[in-house]
Amino acid sequence: MEKVIILDFGSQYTQLIARRVRENNVYSEIVPYNISPDQIGDDVIAIILSGGPGSVYDERPYLPDKRIFEIGKPILGICYGLQIIAHVLGGKVAPAGEKEYGFAELEIIKDSPLFRNIPDLKAQDYKGNEDTPHLTPPPTHEVRGGRSGVRKFRVWMSHGDRVLSIPENFSVIARTANSPYAAISDEKRKIYGLQFHPEVVHTEYGTEIIRNFLYEIAGAKGEWKLENYVETMIAEIRERVDGNGVILALSGGVDSSVVAYLLAKAVGENFYPIFIDTGLLKIGETERIKKFFGQLKNLRIIDAREIFLNALKGVKDPEEKRKIIGEKFIEVFRDESLKLKDKIKFLAQGTLYPDVIESTPVVGPSETIKSHHNVGGLPDWLPFKLLEPLKMLFKDEVRKIGKILGMPDELISRHPFPGPGFAIRIIGEVTEESLSLVKLADLIIEEEIKNAGLYEELWQVFPVLLPIKTVGVMGDKRTYEYVVALRAVTSVDGMTADWAKLPYEVLERISSRIVNEITGINRVVFDITSKPPATIEWE
Ligand code: XMP
Numbered sequence: 001m002e003k004v005i006i007l008d009f010g011s012q013y014t015q016l017i018a019r020r021v022r023e024n025n026v027y028s029e030i031v032p033y034n035i036s037p038d039q040i041g042d043d044v045i046a047i048i049l050s051g052g053p054g055s056v057y058d059e060r061p062y063l064p065d066k067r068i069f070e071i072g073k074p075i076l077g078i079c080y081g082l083q084i085i086a087h088v089l090g091g092k093v094a095p096a097g098e099k100e101y102g103f104a105e106l107e108i109i110k111d112s113p114l115f116r117n118i119p120d121l122k123a124q125d126y127k128g129n130e131d132t133p134h135l136t137p138p139p140t141h142e143v144r145g146g147r148s149g150v151r152k153f154r155v156w157m158s159h160g161d162r163v164l165s166i167p168e169n170f171s172v173i174a175r176t177a178n179s180p181y182a183a184i185s186d187e188k189r190k191i192y193g194l195q196f197h198p199e200v201v202h203t204e205y206g207t208e209i210i211r212n213f214l215y216e217i218a219g220a221k222g223e224w225k226l227e228n229y230v231e232t233m234i235a236e237i238r239e240r241v242d243g244n245g246v247i248l249a250l251s252g253g254v255d256s257s258v259v260a261y262l263l264a265k266a267v268g269e270n271f272y273p274i275f276i277d278t279g280l281l282k283i284g285e286t287e288r289i290k291k292f293f294g295q296l297k298n299l300r301i302i303d304a305r306e307i308f309l310n311a312l313k314g315v316k317d318p319e320e321k322r323k324i325i326g327e328k329f330i331e332v333f334r335d336e337s338l339k340l341k342d343k344i345k346f347l348a349q350g351t352l353y354p355d356v357i358e359s360t361p362v363v364g365p366s367e368t369i370k371s372h373h374n375v376g377g378l379p380d381w382l383p384f385k386l387l388e389p390l391k392m393l394f395k396d397e398v399r400k401i402g403k404i405l406g407m408p409d410e411l412i413s414r415h416p417f418p419g420p421g422f423a424i425r426i427i428g429e430v431t432e433e434s435l436s437l438v439k440l441a442d443l444i445i446e447e448e449i450k451n452a453g454l455y456e457e458l459w460q461v462f463p464v465l466l467p468i469k470t471v472g473v474m475g476d477k478r479t480y481e482y483v484v485a486l487r488a489v490t491s492v493d494g495m496t497a498d499w500a501k502l503p504y505e506v507l508e509r510i511s512s513r514i515v516n517e518i519t520g521i522n523r524v525v526f527d528i529t530s531k532p533p534a535t536i537e538w539e
Contacts, residue, residue: 001223002045003027004214007035008357009052009062009080015354015493017048017078017199019394020210025222029392030357037067046074046218049081051197055161056087057095063088074190074218079159082184082193089167089191096160104176106196108151112173112185113216114192118151118205153204155182155196163195190217226397230262230404233389237266244345246387247272247337249329250299252281252289254414255350255390258398261405262389263348264296272298272344274336276329279305280421280430282446283439292411304332312423312430318539321430325420337382347384351391352398354493395493415460416494424539428467437520438465441484444513449488452506459491461500463514464527464538472515472522481522484514488527489536497531 004021008014008030021028026045033052040047047068054062066088069075077085083093108115155176163181166172170191174183182195192213198206214220246263250256250273263271273296275289286301293299311324337344390398402412418424422442426434441463449455464485472479486507491497511524527534 001027001043002221003029003043004046004048004218004220005035005040005044006030006048006050007033007064007068007081009033009050009054009084011051011053011079012495013078013197013199014050015357015394017050017210018353019396020199020207021048021214022224022394022397023207024211024214024220025224026214026220027224033062033064035068036065037071040068040071040073044073045220046076046214048213049075049077049084051079051081051158054080055095056083056093057161069189069191074213075192076213077191077193078199079195079197082181082195083159083161083163085191085193086163086166086181086184089170091167091170092164093161094164096162099160100157100162100178101159102157103154103202104157104178104182104196105152106155106174106176106182108174108183110171110173112183112187112192114173114183114185114209114212115151116212116216118153118208154202155198155204155206156200156202157196159195163193192217226400227404230401233262234266237262237387237389240387241267241270241346243270245270245272245340245343246346246348247274247340247344247384248348249333250275250289250293251417251419252285252292252411252414253350253417254395254402254412255352255398257292257407257411258402258405259348259350259389260293260296261402261407265405269297270343271296272300272340274300274302274333276302276304276332276336278308278325278329278421279435280308280325280423282417283443292408300336302332302336304328307332308423309430309432309435314429316428318424321423321539322420325423329419334382337384341383344384346387347382348387348389351388353390353392353394356391413456415455415458418537424537425462426465426467427538433520434465437482437518438463438484440518441465441514441521444517445486445510448506448510448513452503454500454502454506457490458500459489459494459497460536461486461488463487465521470523474522479522481520483523483525484521485538486510486524486526487536487538489531491531491536494536497536499528499530502526 004026006014006017006028014030018028018030049064052062063084069089087093162179166181166184170184170186172181173185176182179195184193197203198209200206246267248256248259248263250260260273273293277286289301308325308328311328312321315321315324399412422435422438423430426438445461445463449458449461464487466483466485468483469480470483472481488500488502489497490500507526514521514524
């Protein structure tokens, strides 16, 4: 199958580039920036050089193997990728004086297949993109060009260093006021460089530019279709498993549910899903599992509520809570799975492509902010082989696959829910009482957000129970009860997030219902911090 490789120089947008390529029906993979050309096979139809925080002037700059420019594959350099092209092929890059960050107006000054089908911009041409959270209004913009035949549109810039002169045989195809070399090309060798980011939604015609690179320049056929991939996955799982048993820790979240649907199709009665009720999950979770997966013959539901509650007794430190929950989960899962060990040969996991990429960072060490508990970290002493059918997929693709497999929307569109559950949404000690309060608040919040039609626009929305009591008045009586913080964010991937500008009426309904319906909470506050600097979860 044809594919595009993206050399990762550490940009926060690298994964976005990969997704944009796939959205255009071309399979893409992220590879280390210094991949050897010998590892680039015939199936690779083009190479994209990502952006990155580095500079070609760093003491030890991140540079690709020069020979990738000599193997005849079309190349698109984005941001730092453009600077690499300029630097490596004989142009000149100047160290950062000032950073250019934000919108710029790009003017096309030379025709190029890269800009094919990009018309003069008219105001009504502005299209929002599915990634633009609806809660953020689209930027207004000036109408320029139009009838005069000048082709100008808005692009998103974020760079320090700038190109001073371009290599031989290259021409400038577009410029902005601050970047005279905003887009350059060597049409003969099919090497292109962009100072701006076509992959972000803020760049108008960004999708068209990527599409042009794939189809007009690299001659893509558009073979990446999820429907076909599902069939391939099912066939591959069936062949690999070969009549043996497969076990899965089913959480009810999107990823493990999609894996469950796949396995049910691929291996039928050899599939052994295990659901562990930690007591830290949403109200009604066990019933939901029964509703959606109850027909699976070997489904096991393990009631481990007491184990987790006991283990968490007296523990207040967030990292300690996470550690305990992770360990207990493994213990319970191990005990259950070993009971089945004569039948089982494989352990399935809902690992996604971003997990795979992030576990092998290419540029720089990444600091541990929180030790995420995912089943992903199951120890290798379990006597099973690993099956990770979603390993090459992004979350939005996994959701589409769920749809193809006939999963109900209620399951597909669920918000992410952290492995440690409500334990990290209770600041301080987890007790039966605190769990009950936070879960009831969660029920009300989800209901009101769904009623307001906002659920799908949000990445997550949930309560955090604070370990402080404040004074209130109800009827004529003084109350002294707990405070709940409401957290609501929009995000594309959870790596960064904006606090959601929820309508006042919705906030009001949530607040008054929580305080009126839950004895023990008399105050609701709203978290208005984005990530960074805050994280999404409070612990
Ligand atoms: P933070 O709080 O780090 O969260 O901004 C980013 C995203 O990750 C989720 N999250 C977790 N997911 N196990 C998970 O499976 C965890 O331990 C965990 N901690 C945070 C969080 O809900 C958000 O979507």
